[in-house]
Amino acid sequence: MPTIPAGEPHRHRRMAESFGADAARYDRARPRYPAEMTDRIVAESPGPRLLDVGCGTGIAARQFQAAGCTVLGVEPDARMAEFARTRGLDVEVARFEEWDAAGRTFDTVVSGQAWHWIDPAAGARAAAAVLRPGGRLALFWNAFRLPAPVAEALVTACREVMPDAPFDVSVLGGQPADAYGPVLAKASAGLAEAGGFTDPVEWTVTWSSDCSRAAYLDQLPTTGAAARLAPDDLAFVLDRVGTAIDALGGSFTMSYTTVVLGARRTAGL
Numbered sequence: 001m002p003t004i005p006a007g008e009p010h011r012h013r014r015m016a017e018s019f020g021a022d023a024a025r026y027d028r029a030r031p032r033y034p035a036e037m038t039d040r041i042v043a044e045s046p047g048p049r050l051l052d053v054g055c056g057t058g059i060a061a062r063q064f065q066a067a068g069c070t071v072l073g074v075e076p077d078a079r080m081a082e083f084a085r086t087r088g089l090d091v092e093v094a095r096f097e098e099w100d101a102a103g104r105t106f107d108t109v110v111s112g113q114a115w116h117w118i119d120p121a122a123g124a125r126a127a128a129a130v131l132r133p134g135g136r137l138a139l140f141w142n143a144f145r146l147p148a149p150v151a152e153a154l155v156t157a158c159r160e161v162m163p164d165a166p167f168d169v170s171v172l173g174g175q176p177a178d179a180y181g182p183v184l185a186k187a188s189a190g191l192a193e194a195g196g197f198t199d200p201v202e203w204t205v206t207w208s209s210d211c212s213r214a215a216y217l218d219q220l221p222t223t224g225a226a227a228r229l230a231p232d233d234l235a236f237v238l239d240r241v242g243t244a245i246d247a248l249g250g251s252f253t254m255s256y257t258t259v260v261l262g263a264r265r266t267a268g269l
Contacts, residue, residue, distance in 0.1 A: 021227060023083035027057035029219035031142055033112060034207045035063075037258050041138045042067045044262070047107035051130060053096045053123070054114025058084035060140075064110070065089075072106075074099050097122040101130045108136045115139040116183050120190025128196035131265040137197065139187055140260040145174030147252045150216075153244035154237065158225060161233035165225065172225060177204055177257040184261050197263040205258045213245040216252075 041064075048069045052061040055073030057080050065071050065088070073091040075081040081091040092099065097119050109127045111118070127137050146154065151173025158169050171179065184202060191197045211219075217238050220226050226234055245252060 021079070022221070023057050023079050025218060026080070026222045027059060027083060027087070029215065029222055030057075030059055031144070031209065031219075031254075031256065033060055033063060033140065033142070034205045034256075034258055036205045036207075037140065037260060038063050038067050040203075041108065041110065041136070041260075041262075042069060045069075045108040045136050046132065046134050049105075049107045051106040051109045053109060053111040053127070054117060055084060055089065055091060056080045056112075056114070058087050058089040058091070060110065060112040061089050062087060069108075072104075096126055099126065101126075104130065105132045106130050106135060107132060108138065110138045110140070112140050113142065115187055116141075120186045121193040122190075124187075124190040124194035124197070128194055128265060133265055133267045135265040136262060137191075137265070138260055138262045140258055141180055141183065143175055143177045143180060143257045143259055145176075145255045147248060149247060150241060150244045150252060153240045154220075157237040157240040161229060161236060162225065167225070169225075172223075174255075177259050180259045184259070187261055191263055196266055198266060200261050200263040203260050203262070205260070206256070207258070208253050208255050210251060211254045212251045213242055216245065216254075217242055 050064050050069040050071045052058075052064070052071055052073045055061050055075045056077075058073060061071045061073050061084070071089060073081070073084055073089050074094055074096050075084065075091055076093065076095045078093050081093045084091045094100075095118075109131055115123065131137065145151075155170055155173045158165070158172055162169060188200045191200055220238065220241065221234060226237065229237065
């Protein structure tokens with residue numbers, strides 16, 4: 001989601017590791033990724049061994065498993081990692097920059113909705129160290145856009161309860177794919193600083209998903225902003241947003257653009 005602090009988000013550890021407070025809800029409610037994206041990443045991988053960095057509860061990892069990959073997850077939040085294990089994923093608990101791969105190598109390294117929480121240069125060096133020559137790195141994020149009435153209700157309510165938010169609250173209503181430009185630029189700069197990768201390539205997939213009132217109000221508390229709200233403030237936001245969805249007939253269509261940054265591991269560092 002777009003609640004990414006300005007500057008160096010990987011230093012905002014409290015927000016980065018707040019999502020595991022309700023891992024089951026996170027796994028149930030968070031959006032998945034389009035099959036067109038996973039199919040392309042798998043097709044471009046030189047083999048089936050995949051490392052999922054910041055795997056969370058294993059949402060993306062399970063999609064790659066279903067596509068035939070053998071997946072190992074690395075996740076700093078032990079609560080998220082434990083939930084992922086209950087869903088059949090092998091996960092090791094560590095910050096990726098400090099993780100010991102113990103000599104293991106992979107065909108592809110992916111990271112969904114998580115690379116901005118990782119030091120871009122240190123993360124790139126860690127990825128280069130575990131990728132086989134010719135291996136692929138794929139970093140991806142879901143950009144979304146709410147219908148205007150729902151977005152307005154959400155942003156207005158959040159401004160009231162989060163006057164000192166460390167990000168632009170207006171992004172809670174959604175953003176175009178190019179809003180992730182600064183995030184992609186930092187990731188690309190980290191790859192260049194680390195070395196060992198071809199020039200990164202950006203690509204996108206557009207898709208949509210029908211969303212009921214209940215489903216969206218279940219998802220909203222899993223965002224970086226809402227996860228930190230006091231219970232009364234969260235209830236206030238949910239009430240305002242629920243009323244806006246009711247006015248639309250109780251459901252809406254969420255528009256997504258999945259933004260991907262990919263690069264190939266070269267022969268040597």
